[in-house]
Amino acid sequence: MKKEFVVIGLGRFGASVCKELHRLGHQVLAIDIKEEKVNAVLDYSEKAVIADASREEVLKSLGVGNFDYAVVAIGDNMQANIMCTLLLKELGMENVWVKAQDANHKKVLAKIGADRVIQPEYDMGIRAANQMQSGKLQEYIELSEEYSISELDISKRLANKALNDLDIRAKYGCTILAIKNGEKVNISPSAEDKLYEGDMIVVMGKNDDIKRFEEKGL
Ligand code: ADP
Incomplete structure (x- = not known):
């Protein structure tokens, strides 16, 4: 469904959000105090306005x-x-996402009701570190400090085995949410479903359990 978005501040982060929302087919109102920033997104927004967005009127x-x-x-x-x-x-x-500069700024934003606070460089640093330390990790979503969802490459060792043979939940406490192979995605894998070479699995669990599974189970 098409949604309406307003993107305020069109630096590298805001402009990238604006262009991607436009590419996804959404309507975007883009606002920046500087003319050249507004001109740069004219082709990627429904309407682009030069204005000071810190003023109520x-x-x-x-x-x-x-x-x-x-x-x-x-x-x-x-x-x-x-x-x-x-x-x-x-x-x-109801849905205000805000870019923060640092941890203190993040605290203030949370206090005044920001629905989601993003620290692009910080968040991306964590994601990159997690992807680097494990050669098998493709994607990583933090659900809380304790839980996350990871997308992992399977090893040859797991190929042609059914999920119930691997017993991942009992051994590692992790749940397999999906099996992916290229564009093909099985979003509700059953115990009898088999893994094949080149598959990726989307796993949800405690961070420590996922790490244990990556190191010992894959
Ligand atoms: P990035 O690090 O993502 O490149 P910047 O801090 O460089 O972000 O960009 C922030 C943008 O916000 C700038 O284009 C700036 O002109 C804009 N901006 C700053 N103050 C206001 C304001 N009061 N109203 C609207 N836009 C603003």
């Missing part, structure tokens, strides 16, 4: 409160970033 006149999602990607001015987030929440927006 600006947000109200653009009808921002009626959008489904807002992304606050103002990075160079923390005060404007915080003010804009606060105003969006006061306008009643």
